[in-house]
Amino acid sequence: MHYRFVDCRWSLDDPGAGRRAHLEAHIPGAAFLDVEQDLSSAPGPAGRHPLPTGEQFAAAASKAGIGRGTFVVAYGSLGGAERLWWLLRHFGHAGCAVTDLAAWRGPLRGGAETIAPELFEPQERHDDTIGRGELAARRASLVVVDARLASRWRGEENPIDRVPGRIPGALSRPWNEPPGLLPEGELVAYCGSGITACVVLHRLHLAGREGLLYPGSWSEWEQDPTLPVERSAPDDG
Numbered sequence: 001m002h003y004r005f006v007d008c009r010w011s012l013d014d015p016g017a018g019r020r021a022h023l024e025a026h027i028p029g030a031a032f033l034d035v036e037q038d039l040s041s042a043p044g045p046a047g048r049h050p051l052p053t054g055e056q057f058a059a060a061a062s063k064a065g066i067g068r069g070t071f072v073v074a075y076g077s078l079g080g081a082e083r084l085w086w087l088l089r090h091f092g093h094a095g096c097a098v099t100d101l102a103a104w105r106g107p108l109r110g111g112a113e114t115i116a117p118e119l120f121e122p123q124e125r126h127d128d129t130i131g132r133g134e135l136a137a138r139r140a141s142l143v144v145v146d147a148r149l150a151s152r153w154r155g156e157e158n159p160i161d162r163v164p165g166r167i168p169g170a171l172s173r174p175w176n177e178p179p180g181l182l183p184e185g186e187l188v189a190y191c192g193s194g195i196t197a198c199v200v201l202h203r204l205h206l207a208g209r210e211g212l213l214y215p216g217s218w219s220e221w222e223q224d225p226t227l228p229v230e231r232s233a234p235d236d237g
Contacts, residue, residue, distance in 0.1 A: 001069045001095070005030035008039070008076030008084050009101075012160070018080070025108040027075070027101070031064035031115045035080045035195065038064075039087060045223060047216035048193035051129075054122035057091055067118030072096040075104075079175060079191075082198035086213065092123030098202060130188050130212045132220055136227055139169055143183050145211070147175040147191040147200045148218070155231030160192055163222035165229035175199040187211035193219040 005027045011017035015036055022032040033039055038060035040049035052060070066072055072088060072095060074081035081098045088096045135142070146153045146166050153172040155165040166172075167190065173179045175196035187209070191197040194215045201211050221227055 001071055004065050004070050004072050006064055006066075006072055006074045006081075006084060007032045008035060008074055008080030010035040010076065010078060010080045012078065018077070023110055023112065025110050026113075027104055028107060028109050029113060030075075031066075031113060033060055033064050033084060035076075035083060039080070039083050043219075045220070047220035049195055049219075051090070051194070051215045052087070054091060054124050057087055058120045058122045061088075061091075061093075061120035062117045063115065065115040065118050066093070066120050068093075068121070070095065070118060073099055075099050075101045079196035079199045082202040083195050085202055086128075086198040090125050090128055091120075092125065093120070128210075128212060130214050132214070132216055132224070132227075135167070135188060135214055139167060141185070143185045143187040143211075144170040145173045145179070145182065145187060145189045145197075145200055146170040146218075147173060147189055147197040149174050149176075152192070152218075153232075155229075161218060161222060163229060165222075165231045166218075167221060168228050168230040170230075173200055179203055182209075188214055190214040190217040190221075193217050 007022045007026050007030045009018040009021050019032060041052050074084045085096045085098050144167055150172050152158055152161055153166050157164055179200050189197040189200045189211050194217045197213055197217060201213060204211055
């Protein structure tokens with residue numbers, strides 16, 4: 001087994017920010033994977049960041065030097081590292097951990113890395129996601145967690161959500177805060193487009209609890225006018 005650091009930094013409003021940051025300074029030997037180009041499919045009816053196909057993800061993992069015997073250490077921003085962690089597990093590769101670049105005590109270097117490709121053979125799971133229709137039908141019996149910032153969960157106007165609001169009954173657990181205690185039951189996490197929800201799922205995994213990802217998240221839900229939307233009154237907090 002060998003180790004591969006993978007840089008997954010990104011920015012929602014600046015698609016090139018992550019790659020620029022990587023070229024400026026990264027952990028030596030780290031590969032770079034772009035959240036929008038490598039860890040997502042093209043935006044559309046399934047949301048802003050649909051899951052990549054097995055073929056798409058295998059190509060991205062291979063170019064990052066991830067093969068059967070590779071243990072991946074991912075770091076990033078805004079859920080990028082956790083998105084890679086989740087996708088690796090989704091496609092049958094359990095050897096992955098997440099770290100914080102700020103915790104790195106070694107040297108950094110700039111420029112592009114030469115990464116020898118590895119063969120990545122995806123083995124897709126079908127028990128770690130939930131689709132829009134099933135979620136709409138079963139939401140009352142699920143523990144649904146919204147990983148967006150609380151203001152977006154409340155349904156306040158913002159530049160990201162075309163339709164402000166939340167899935168009715170969803171609990172607010174912002175991705176940049178500890179998830180805290182959650183009710184017992186089958187858990188589903190969503191966010192704006194399926195990226196930062198992986199942060200919540202990763203933290204819960206470390207605490208010994210698993211959950212499902214709703215990949216399309218709010219950017220898919222808001223496109224269907226037949227689906228219910230809940231908002232908080234100004235004094236609901």
